[in-house]
Amino acid sequence: MKKKALTNQFFYQNNKLITVKSDGQSRTIFRAADQPLAENNVAGEQTSGLLATDQMGSVLKAKDQKNAERHVYSAYGYTSKLPSTMTQLGFNGEHFESVAKSYLLGLGYRAYATTMMRFLSPDSMSPFGAGGINAYSYCAGDPVNNSDPTGHIKLGRPTKNVAYYQKKVTNTTTDIKSKNDYLDKMSVIYKKGTATEADQHRRFGRASPEVTATLNEMEKKANAISANIEKLNIKLAKKQKKLIGAENAVLAAAGPSAPSAESMGIPLNYSPYDPMAPRVSIMSVAFAPRASIMSIASNYSPFDPTAPRASIMSLLPSRHASTPNLYGTMDDSIIVRRASI
Numbered sequence: 001m002k003k004k005a006l007t008n009q010f011f012y013q014n015n016k017l018i019t020v021k022s023d024g025q026s027r028t029i030f031r032a033a034d035q036p037l038a039e040n041n042v043a044g045e046q047t048s049g050l051l052a053t054d055q056m057g058s059v060l061k062a063k064d065q066k067n068a069e070r071h072v073y074s075a076y077g078y079t080s081k082l083p084s085t086m087t088q089l090g091f092n093g094e095h096f097e098s099v100a101k102s103y104l105l106g107l108g109y110r111a112y113a114t115t116m117m118r119f120l121s122p123d124s125m126s127p128f129g130a131g132g133i134n135a136y137s138y139c140a141g142d143p144v145n146n147s148d149p150t151g152h153i154k155l156g157r158p159t160k161n162v163a164y165y166q167k168k169v170t171n172t173t174t175d176i177k178s179k180n181d182y183l184d185k186m187s188v189i190y191k192k193g194t195a196t197e198a199d200q201h202r203r204f205g206r207a208s209p210e211v212t213a214t215l216n217e218m219e220k221k222a223n224a225i226s227a228n229i230e231k232l233n234i235k236l237a238k239k240q241k242k243l244i245g246a247e248n249a250v251l252a253a254a255g256p257s258a259p260s261a262e263s264m265g266i267p268l269n270y271s272p273y274d275p276m277a278p279r280v281s282i283m284s285v286a287f288a289p290r291a292s293i294m295s296i297a298s299n300y301s302p303f304d305p306t307a308p309r310a311s312i313m314s315l316l317p318s319r320h321a322s323t324p325n326l327y328g329t330m331d332d333s334i335i336v337r338r339a340s341i
Contacts, residue, residue, distance in 0.1 A: 010095070012107065017095045020088055027088050036089050049086055056147060057093020062086040076143050077103070078114035092147050106151030112138055125152050147249075155249050162250060165243035172236045179229050183222060190218050 011019035019028045025043040029036055036051045036059060049064035058077075062069045064086060071081045077091030083098035090096040091114065094103045102111040102120065111120040118136045125131030130153045132140055139146040139154040146154040193215050200207040 008097075008099070010108070015107065017088070020095070029088060036093050039087055039089075051087060051089070053093065057089070058091050059087050059089050059093070074114070076114050076117040076138065077112075092149070094149070105148060110151035112148075112151070119151070123152055156245055162243065162246045165239060165246050168239045169236065169243055172232055172239060176229055176232050176236065179225055179232075183225055186218060186222060190215070190222070193218070 007022070009021040010017060011021070016031060016034065017029060018031075019026060025041070027042075028040045030038045030040070035057055036053050038048060038050050039062070041047045041049070047064055049062055051059050052061040052063075053059055058073060059071050061071065062084065067086065069081060069084060069086050071079050071084075071090065073079050073091050079090065082090045082096045083101075084096075088095055091103065094105060096102075097104050097111070100111055101115070102113040104110075105112050110123070112118075113120055118138055120136075122135035123131035126135035127133045132154075134140070139148050142154070146156055148154050193211060197207040197211050197215060200211065
C-alpha cells in the first residue's frame with residue numbers, strides 16, 4: 001500500500017505567514033503591527049489561542065481556552081516545546097516547520113536548524129557578498145544581538161522603532177538649523193562691527209574699546225556655537241545610521257514584494273483571513289531551489305542627494321576679510337584673533 005505524502009501549504013500576506021494548511025487542518029495567525037497576537041485552529045472543531053511575544057516576535061507563551069504553554073529559547077533559538085499543537089511560530093516569530101524540524105527563513109529560501117545552530121544549505125550571497133565568508137553561519141555567530149529573517153544577511157535588533165529615530169533626526173536637524181540661522185544673523189552684525197572698527201582705525205588711529213570688546217565676545221560666542229554644531233552633526237550622523245538600521249529591519253521583516261491577486265488573474269472575493277485566499281507563493285515542505293531570494297539594502301545609496309545628511313554650517317566671516325591690509329592674511333574657514341595693534 002502506497003503511503004500518502006504529507007503536504008503543507010503556506011499562505012503569506014504582506015510577506016508574513018498567516019495560514020498553514022495540512023491534511024484538512026488550517027491554522028491562521030493574526031498579527032498587530034507585525035507582532036503575532038493570536039492563532040485560530042480549524043481541525044474538525046475551531047479553537048483560538050493568544051500569543052505572548054517579546055520585542056523580536058519570539059513566542060514566549062501560548063494559551064487557549066484549556067491549556068497554556070511556555071517557551072524558553074537558547075541563544076540560537078532552540079526550545080523543546082516545538083513543534084507545538086498550540087502555535088506555528090517560535091524564535092523571532094518565525095514559522096517552525098514540524099517535518100524538517102527547522103525554520104524556513106526568507107519565505108522558504110533556506111532552512112535554519114536550531115539544534116545545529118546553522119543553516120542546512122549555503123547562502124547564495126557568500127562568501128564574497130553580503131552573506132559573509134561562512135555560507136552556513138547564522139547571524140555571523142551572534143544571534144543574541146542579530147536576526148536573519150531573509151536567510152541572507154544578519155540584521156541588528158533595533159532598540160527603538162523607526163518613528164522614534166525619525167523624531168530624533170528631525171529634532172537634531174531643527175536644532176542645527178536654528179543655530180545656523182543665529183550665526184547668520186550674528187554674521188550681519190559682525191560685519192557692521194568690523195567695518196566700524198576699521199573706520200575708527202583709519203580716522204583716529206585706534207578703535208573704540210567698546211567696539212573691540214563687543215567683537216571679541218562675538219568671536220568667542222560664534223566659536224562656541226560652531227563647536228556645538230559640529231557635535232550635533234556627529235550625533236545626527238549616528239542617529240541617521242540607527243534610523244536606517246531600524247528601517248532596514250522593517251524591510252527585512254516585510255521581505256520581498258509578493259505578487260498580488262490581480263496580477264495572478266484571481267478575483268478579490270475572499271475574506272481577509274480565508275485560508276483559500278491567494279497570498280504569496282504556496283510552497284511545499286521541500287526546499288525548492290526556486291524559493292524566493294532577496295537582499296536587503298539601505299534605503300539610500302551613499303551618494304543619494306535625497307538622503308538626510310547633517311547640514312554644513314559656515315562660521316562667521318573672518319574679520320580679516322573686511323580689512324585684509326590691516327590684519328594680514330585672510331582666513332575664511334575659522335575666526336582667528338586679530339593681531340595686536
